[in-house]
Amino acid sequence: MKFLRNLLFAGVIVFGLVPKLIANDGRIIEVKQYSVPPTIEVFVEASDRRDYVGLTIDSNGDGKFTEKDANYKAQRVGRSSSTAKFIIYNLLGSYGKDFIVSLWDEKVEDCGCSWCDKYGYHLEGRLDRFYGTVKENPFDTYPDY
Numbered sequence: 001m002k003f004l005r006n007l008l009f010a011g012v013i014v015f016g017l018v019p020k021l022i023a024n025d026g027r028i029i030e031v032k033q034y035s036v037p038p039t040i041e042v043f044v045e046a047s048d049r050r051d052y053v054g055l056t057i058d059s060n061g062d063g064k065f066t067e068k069d070a071n072y073k074a075q076r077v078g079r080s081s082s083t084a085k086f087i088i089y090n091l092l093g094s095y096g097k098d099f100i101v102s103l104w105d106e107k108v109e110d111c112g113c114s115w116c117d118k119y120g121y122h123l124e125g126r127l128d129r130f131y132g133t134v135k136e137n138p139f140d141t142y143p144d145y
């Protein structure tokens with residue numbers, strides 16, 4: 001009886017922990033825009049210590065987000081950092097354009113796909129995404145550090 005009780009107890013511990021270990025999906029908590037410097041800042045809850053945040057601005061305005069658009073260098077997030085900061089270049093060409101921010105599980109390098117041909121890597125295993133529009137005068141002011 002004591003054995004069964006211990007077994008049950010162990011089971012509760014194991015099955016209580018497993019979902020936390022395997023089902024931490026990772027998510028985007030908030031996306032903020034600032035005017036000076038023109039910045040899109042992404043706050044995430046990473047799924048593990050090595051996730052990546054990507055930003056694509058639909059620079060050709062065709063409503064799709066492809067390797068032909070303005071793709072910013074993916075930023076690693078995880079245990080040490082939960083924010084990704086993208087300084088927007090080509091400002092005039094970016095205002096009013098739609099963008100997508102995505103949180104990814106994995107970075108794959110030089111696989112031969114069209115993304116890797118252009119950027120040297122592509123991202124896989126999307127955990128979350130956020131759609132927005134690049135504002136010319138975002139409401140948020142950049143905080144002084």
Ligand SMILES: [Zn+2]
Pocket residue numbers: 108109110111112113114115116117121122
């Ligand atoms: Zn690739």
